Amino acid sequence: MKVAFLGLGVMGYPMARHLKDKGHEVTVYNRTAAKAEKWVAENGGRAAATPKAAAEGQDIVFACVGNDDDLRSVTIGPDGAFAGMKKGAIFVDHTTASAEVARELYAKAREMGLGFVDAPVSGGQAGAENGVLTVMCGGDEADYARVEPVIASYARACRLLGPSGAGQLTKMVNQICIAGLVQALSEGIHFAKKAGLDVEAVISVISKGAAQSWQMENRWQTMNENKFDFGFAVDWMRKDLAICLAEARRNGAHLPVTALVDQFYSEVQRMGGNRWDTSSLIALLER
Template identity: 75%
Template structure:
């Protein structure tokens, strides 16, 4: 396997980089908190670098998974950024959920330097990253994607090129729009069942086998009924993603009335102190 670097070792990046090491890649990692990079190297081997540029030096592929557009720019651009350390022909694969605008911006910068660039946001959460079962939506040039796909599949169950730069981020927006509506619908249904005096577990056992069934229902109904939310995909992260979706909709003219409403419901959850609760905490505001 290739020589690769991974930038950003949060709850997603740490296990994703681990899967690359397990697959045989020669790894160098970077994290803003250096101690985390040291912990990763101690567990998985490889090297920890002090800057993104040092991590990217000599790498055929550089992966990143950071917080938002500005975080991404900070690890890519500038004298200590990854692009400054990458050689012509290397490919940058960004797993951050960010805007399509920044994906196009950085893809254009990469092209000037003779680098490949793939925007490749993921779905599947922390569990998907840990188990190597992520779904990856990609944008970029077909030749660059073909080279990167074998590495991506070290931590993915599915990956697909959706179009040119930005198409991966746009597809992730569709994913988050759909999830927002599903979680709100499930929250209302479970809250209704409890108010009606029904056994929520029995209700889900029946309706999950029909048209109402979904991943959210299967994986979140038990904890929603138990009023337990100290895990999973944080409300803060979902609001960041929905902010990106709503901004893109203003640009392209799409109408997202339900998404905008659910975003405000998440603001109410934040006001309840639920910034780090799982997104299924929407049900809490109905009780």
Template identity: 80%
Template sequence: MAKVAFLGLGVMGGPMAGHLAGKGHAVTVYNRTAAKAEAWVKAHGGSQASTPRAAAQGAEMVFACVGNDDDLRGVVLGADGALAGMSAGAVFVDHTTASAEVARELAAAASEKGVGFVDAPVSGGQAGAENGVLTVMCGGDAGTYAKVEGVIAAYARACRLMGPAGAGQLTKMVNQICIAGLVQGLSEGVHFAKRAGLDVEAVLDVISKGAAGSWQMENRGATMNAGKFDFGFAVDWMRKDLGILLDEARRNGAKLPVSALVDQFYAEVQAMGGNRWDTSSLVARLER
């Protein structure tokens, strides 16, 4: 069992930290809103710290799951950041979906202190975090990854090292590119079936057994048909992710016309008031 810290207790981080505690690890948590950390400790045990630095002191591994690049820099760098409290040989694991650029930046800063760094964005959404079945895509060196792989298993069903620092974030970008086009296609299929007067549930049931089948169809097709978007991964978060990957594409020259178009479709959903709707709400813009 390890002594660990977890920074950020949102809809993803809270359950992930809970799984670490449930596996017997000694967990110290930090959250920008202290009341959320207090509630977590009441539910799971462990301890609470007032700063990332205090949480990281003495920890073998420090995990983070926060909002964006700037949030991540805020909990890692500076006098109260986690690196200021970490000892040589410890490892920082970042589960935030952020840019590959910030991953490389923080890996270099950690290296100067003799601290390991793994960028480890996740896929599986809130349900995956709660059920401990996330897919984790990692970037870093093999030796550092080997130290944390077994601990990450507390909330992952799949975890793989994809390459050096930043490779985890780049892999997550591929994940979001694939999801964006797929959800748009599924939205159009549901919309078309309705306009054609078909039994949408029957259509989804039969085509899900063939080449059109997907996780999104199995898990979101029926709720898209019913107009229910109150769960899963929020539109605001998807737009953040699409912004990151479109920026990266501008740097590396990749052509992502569908991703760029779907990003604008999500902007329309936001204009409809759907900021916190699930990403399957793309169908709503077709039916307004």
């Protein structure tokens, strides 16, 4: 297919590459033009100067940007992607954003004869680079059916969860679960150290039982060694948790642990850990 990709950050850069590798005709846009030019030099395709120019003539326009305002900036307005998209084209948003903005842009797209699928991802930078992301989608079944085979270029799991906004709501569930898991793992490793146990031996045993998780399998060693200069940044996690907590205030959900862990992350930021991996929660316990 002819596709565009807007936003070449740590996630978008490899995702766009996978689309090209799978044979799609790819046009890229990035706010910093030099990064788009670098991508083209490495992968082929072409770069466009604006989201509108990138979207012109494309079957699908993908985006992975920072937040709600960034998403609006690349979709609406005279230079936004919606202004350049042909009738029947579909916009797929991989940004972790609010369900509100997903519904807002879905409605705007429908008015213009376009499709819109909110499709936040999980799996981090490694998942994007290796093409094994999990993608959570909201939108119309017909639009999803058209984009799912293309999303498969960089995903190992992809599912439509419901109408517009359902993808973003599911990503909130994902982040709520991760926040609690990382805090529990931090406390477990900290406790094991204080108890004089061999942390590696402990993890090798409990990771085969009910305590097993992705966080345990992939983060226990770096947490034990106090290494956090990689991965999903604390700043990004706080942005995501703010979205979760705002939605909870609207729908009446009670998220006491999530709110507490969000405050723990604010303490990590005060320690200078803004760009540390989210597993750095253990640093608060071992100060």
